[in-house]
Amino acid sequence: ITGGLLAERQRASARNGIPAGRRELETSGVLDNFRRAAGAQGLVPRGPRFADSDAYKWLEAAAWESRRSGHPVGDQSRIGSLVAAAQHADGYLDTMTDDAYADLTWSHEHYVAGHLIQAAIAQHRAGGADELLPVAVRLADHLGERFGPGRDERLDGHPEVETALVELYRETGRRRYLDLARWMVDSRGSGRITFHEFESSYFCDRVPVRDQESIEGHAVRAVYLAAGATDVAVETGDTVLLDVLRSQFTAMWASRTYLTGGIGARWEQEAFGDAFELPSDRAYAETCAAIGLVQWAWRLFLATGEASYGDAIERVLYNAVLSGVSASGDRYLYVNPLELRSGALAHDGRSPANGRRAWFDCACCPPNVMRLLASAAAYLAAADESGLWLVGYASSTVDTGWGHVRIDTDHPHGGGVRAVVTGGGVDEWTLRLRVPGWASGVEVEAPGRRVSVADGWALVEGAWHEGDAVDLSWSVAPRLIAADSRLDAARAAVAVEVGPLVQAFEEIDNPGLEECFVLPGARPRLDGTHPDGSARVRLDGVRRPASGAEWPYREIAAAGDPGARPVGEAVGLTSVPYHAWGERAVGPMRVWLPVDQVFSG
Amino acid sequence: ITGGLLAERQRASARNGIPAGRRELETSGVLDNFRRAAGAQGLVPRGPRFADSDAYKWLEAAAWESRRSGHPVGDQSRIGSLVAAAQHADGYLDTMTDDAYADLTWSHEHYVAGHLIQAAIAQHRAGGADELLPVAVRLADHLGERFGPGRDERLDGHPEVETALVELYRETGRRRYLDLARWMVDSRGSGRITFHEFESSYFCDRVPVRDQESIEGHAVRAVYLAAGATDVAVETGDTVLLDVLRSQFTAMWASRTYLTGGIGARWEQEAFGDAFELPSDRAYAETCAAIGLVQWAWRLFLATGEASYGDAIERVLYNAVLSGVSASGDRYLYVNPLELRSGALAHDGRSPANGRRAWFDCACCPPNVMRLLASAAAYLAAADESGLWLVGYASSTVDTGWGHVRIDTDHPHGGGVRAVVTGGGVDEWTLRLRVPGWASGVEVEAPGRRVSVADGWALVEGAWHEGDAVDLSWSVAPRLIAADSRLDAARAAVAVEVGPLVQAFEEIDNPGLEECFVLPGARPRLDGTHPDGSARVRLDGVRRPASGAEWPYREIAAAGDPGARPVGEAVGLTSVPYHAWGERAVGPMRVWLPVDQVFSG
Known part of the structure; x- marks a missing residue:
């Protein structure tokens, strides 16, 4: 690597x-x-x-x-x-x-x-x-x-x-x-x-x-x-x-x-x-x-x-x-x-x-x-009698009996990976690149070669020469994630992923985090990058001051009835990669953000 | 008692x-x-x-x-x-x-x-x-x-x-x-x-x-x-x-x-x-x-x-x-x-x-x-220099220096309590009956007496004679309850209470309980009584078979987007008092039932 x-x-x-x-x-x-x-x-x-x-x-x-x-x-x-x-x-x-x-x-x-x-x-x-x-x-x-x-x-x-x-x-x-x-x-x-x-x-x-x-x-x-x-x-x-x-x-x-x-x-x-x-x-x-x-x-x-x-x-x-x-x-x-x-x-x-x-x-x-x-x-990689399997992605060199391959990527931050043959044999073998299950907008470019995508693999076959390259690319758009309702803690909440990275929302970026909700209809959008190269993702939200009630349960008229709710102020919710949470300060953090629904008050 | x-x-x-x-x-x-x-x-x-x-x-x-x-x-x-x-x-x-x-x-x-x-x-x-x-x-x-x-x-x-x-x-x-x-x-x-x-x-x-x-x-x-x-x-x-x-x-x-x-x-x-x-x-x-x-x-x-x-x-x-x-x-x-x-x-x-x-x-x-x-x-009760405090309710007799009082009620199942003076002194003293915080439609009947309701107490004052009675009554209607959104497990879910009793929904009454949701707009209604005298409460719901997905998280287009959901069948959801759960069989049980919202799928 x-x-x-x-x-x-x-x-x-x-x-x-x-x-x-x-x-x-x-x-x-x-x-x-x-x-x-x-x-x-x-x-x-x-x-x-x-x-x-x-x-x-x-x-x-x-x-x-x-x-x-x-x-x-x-x-x-x-x-x-x-x-x-x-x-x-x-x-x-x-x-x-x-x-x-x-x-x-x-x-x-x-x-x-x-x-x-x-x-x-x-x-x-x-x-x-x-x-x-x-x-x-x-x-x-x-x-x-x-x-x-x-x-x-x-x-x-x-x-x-x-x-x-x-x-x-x-x-x-x-x-x-x-x-x-x-x-x-x-x-x-x-x-x-x-x-x-x-x-x-x-x-x-x-x-x-x-x-x-x-x-x-x-x-x-x-x-x-x-x-x-x-x-x-x-x-x-x-x-x-x-x-x-x-x-x-x-x-x-x-x-x-x-x-x-x-x-x-x-x-x-x-x-x-x-x-x-x-x-x-x-x-x-x-x-x-x-x-x-x-x-x-x-x-x-x-x-x-x-x-x-x-x-x-x-x-x-x-x-x-x-x-x-x-x-x-x-x-x-x-x-x-x-x-x-x-x-x-x-x-x-x-x-x-x-x-x-x-x-x-x-x-x-x-x-x-x-x-x-x-x-x-x-x-990251494995080889068998058919060729080379690229399982994970990092800028790296892979040396196998089939030859030498250089991987160029800024994964997990970027939108794809390029594999370049840098030497080795000229036999026919298959280069398999894993197509991440989370990826959309996937394209494979391998000029002049037969490419097939199936079962999570992009297969590129043929004889290989120094300089031959394959590009696998995908969308860098952040994704909004919902969970099975049986996961109590994630119900009526959303999380954000960018590439393979789960995002986290921290108090240091989002004051009053525990009173913040995502607006219905909100879509995550890229908003520049953090100093570490990771994407800054924002979601439109609202902050509603907590009620301070002496008993945290309240009667409602019917299922779905919001009841009286405190007035909220619009906020932009900003995330960092989950793996980086707590690096700057230790405070409230959430991966799952509640959506500002009728039940969220 | x-x-x-x-x-x-x-x-x-x-x-x-x-x-x-x-x-x-x-x-x-x-x-x-x-x-x-x-x-x-x-x-x-x-x-x-x-x-x-x-x-x-x-x-x-x-x-x-x-x-x-x-x-x-x-x-x-x-x-x-x-x-x-x-x-x-x-x-x-x-x-x-x-x-x-x-x-x-x-x-x-x-x-x-x-x-x-x-x-x-x-x-x-x-x-x-x-x-x-x-x-x-x-x-x-x-x-x-x-x-x-x-x-x-x-x-x-x-x-x-x-x-x-x-x-x-x-x-x-x-x-x-x-x-x-x-x-x-x-x-x-x-x-x-x-x-x-x-x-x-x-x-x-x-x-x-x-x-x-x-x-x-x-x-x-x-x-x-x-x-x-x-x-x-x-x-x-x-x-x-x-x-x-x-x-x-x-x-x-x-x-x-x-x-x-x-x-x-x-x-x-x-x-x-x-x-x-x-x-x-x-x-x-x-x-x-x-x-x-x-x-x-x-x-x-x-x-x-x-x-x-x-x-x-x-x-x-x-x-x-x-x-x-x-x-x-x-x-x-x-x-x-x-x-x-x-x-x-x-x-x-x-x-x-x-x-x-x-x-x-x-x-x-x-x-x-x-x-x-x-x-x-x-x-249940206490006395001080001012009179008698009825804090909890059960059919019972209360004997104090102020006199003897009989309590008639089928609490926690009924809609009120009657206190009858059965003997004792004739001094002036105050009878205080606790007005439950959960009670609505509260009425106090004390013929010919001054009654005031404040700070959770119904105060009935005066001199007391054998046979004098006070009736405190409240609505027996079941109540729908929602929780502060900071309680992760209760988010976008409702619970039911009847009088002081929290209700529980059990698999034995609700087959496929974990796939059941309450319909938005549903209100709890009485549906007869259980053999133990407790109220049978029903809520309209829907059962949506679980997806059986290999990964319990899914991408959605925007916050609040339900995505594709399995077709549901209408069900009536029946509860028992929480304290009686697990008496007939030990199986899935829920106090908080998810509402069939966009996020509940």
Whole structure:
């Protein structure tokens, strides 16, 4: 990725986020935990049970960033040596417990192992420091000897290791890692894992994966497991399992996903809610859940070639993930609501009323953002025997066996993308460009070539020569969005999208936001651009001072009767991209703006 | 109370609820805990830290029920002896810990003491078994010796004892109990009590009571503290504190209360949400919080004589409290939402998707319902030097120094109330009847007397003789209700009220409820009565089959543009009183019905 919003965020993360994360590994005690496990005296474990994973996710981010930038990032080797030194002789590795696997419900030992394996594979693929892979292999072998059918049949309370084991199988060719992952996926759902008020759905253990109609429970756990199950389905050729997972994705997308692509509506147990239970103000929509969703959707795309998964990735990435990190790359949101109310109490460290924060007691999100951003290029394009698939758009270069292609675009801000062949073979192959599901006015220009648009793809076929270009363009007009009426919080309200970006309205641009309504008949219109290149969108509205009533319910004569309403003043309502909300000030914010209807008073 | 809905619920609780509660005290281990504390061997503590309070709340209920019915209820003396035997020589009493007051944040020892004191006072006032009062006095003295300024200055994590101490002061005249309660109220708010994710607001310790603009944090803790603070303000003549508490009530009522009178919107930490954060589906609205709110509002009424507190009590009692118990008196809801979705997952023992349950692991609500119902008569009328105040209405007899008055009504179902003087003195005194804030078409008939209606009261003055009658009547027409647009979940929706009863629409009466909309212009109309005497209310509506879209958001051309909508069929929408929802079947339920507007598709 050479330019545009994604590249800016990658650079900001590299410049500010990753170095700050490295410092946090020291100050939060994570590295001391490894030193203690390696024999250092006078230290006590610090941080949550899964603290080791902060180091592993940071290592993974540093590895991807090294490859991305071509420059060494941080002291990966030094930390890798610390990790290796903390490993037990039998392969066990977890610095937070001295009683191996005693409490798998909460210890996260498999989860943590998964992050180590992923860091090791990232280092290996990035071509940099490589000492972690043997550590990861020893740990994976240790897991395989200890756990499985007829051995220790308990499961970790937090899925994650499944994707890592399949990836390690791909890296090493050792089937036993795939078998272990498959066993873990198939063993879930017996209702064995519970803990006080945390019922088995929280631990992805209420219903077997194959019997689940919709994804449920703790959102991060659920999408991590779904991603691992998809890997297992693909690698074992299990089309039945794959179909189940596709249905689960469809059900989730149809009834449990925010307009932003955020998932996991509930603060309580960080869980998926019931169908259409999607409050705006108390949306939890954890940043990590959005990251896991990108990972799952990407696997489903690879397994199916369906463009709709590309639409999903784009929506989640540009809205639900990017909202979780500041433009400066080092301030994070844990929770990503679609509405912040005036006077919202920051009752919890994760409360968005705190604004973006440098770190959290439970620091899962920051290094997760770092590793996703550093590896974002991996979610843009794919190649198979037929040619090249362009799934996401950023100014970038794509090098495959088919040749070299340069992508010119200022996506997500512009009106299209140009793909230019810059070299490589002259065989006939197909260039597929994803036609975003939200796009209207789509045109494809490929002089002298056969072009077909179907199923969300523009297919351009033929032999390719240096300089050949394809232009895909779409309307840049902002779009007005309405929601299914079963979404209580979005009823009689509208949202605005521009390209793949959901917009947010903030108090700082719209004084008295909570008293503002959109005028019936209003259409969103472009009104210049923000300094970051995003579109400034305006909607005609009206501000009606709140009544100040002592009881917020009133009798009306008939359904649809507005009753007496305060006189309003005309206002122009201005938005910013949702991912940029709270950057200037933390105050009232809304994605869904009520329409000034008879019921809005 | 001699007849009507409240009397039926009291009798059902006495017939089924209180005996079942007595059995639970045995099976859940609560009484064994007292036996163990009294020296019995071979027992281990069972239940939550505050398990003792289950016994005390049951004892309080049994005492009030004995007085109400005139018959002895249960083996109160036997349990009282067990309690007395468990008391330490120094007065300490709590069976769940052997380390007195070591963990006041969670141990609930003051809270539990408060419930003992209230049970003892109830027994004393009921004129039945009376052995608990000396036990309670010894415990209160022990608390006073241990806690207070310059002594142990820690506070219990759960307020409750404050009201009990003031009541014990009233009962004994010993000022030190009032002083202790006042110190407890004044000491809160220093932010000292926290525990992991539970911030100080959860423990009513973020802001001093006198500095709090709105009530916040864990709803039950907050209203218990507010009730105790109101008692302190009244008994110490602290009008500044009283004004603060009135403002807090007003702010809560204006922005943090459901139409049902339920409070504490959040499942997470069982807390008040931000202003206007009142989701229908995830309303927590704990039954205990509603009970505490009745207690607080009653104290504010006594302190001010304002009719609006009577309106509040009526709303909360008939909707948010009564929904917490079945007509049979022995099945309870812990959580009282305003919407249940189809396919709602009962992920937790408290989930309303379970329907009403006989008991809970945390069994705070059932015995709380029992003691409130058994003492409900106390919230209906008051007397002062000027005469008699009729605050709530039920067929009943009221005996005061001013005389005897019989109340004839089938409230909450009918259209009024008749008060008949049945004996007593002939002095001049004022009869005040509360004119409900929701009532229209109000008429007062008091032949030959001066009647004035002001500030929510109908005042009828003069000398009274046996047979003198006053009739207060109002319209029985159902009312259509709309909400402040800041309540996201109620936007573009209507609810129905009849008298003080909020109505609910259930799937069992309205197939496809989640696809039903109210027709614009529709007015609610009476359509006969249910077997329980409540009004059957109908609204004209339309059912539009859901789209089944794979993404629940759609582009529209302009704000207010309906877009294509599925063809609907006309339906008549039928309601039951909210408090009776879930009695026949547990399925989709809505208090707020969307209006078939352009945005409702």
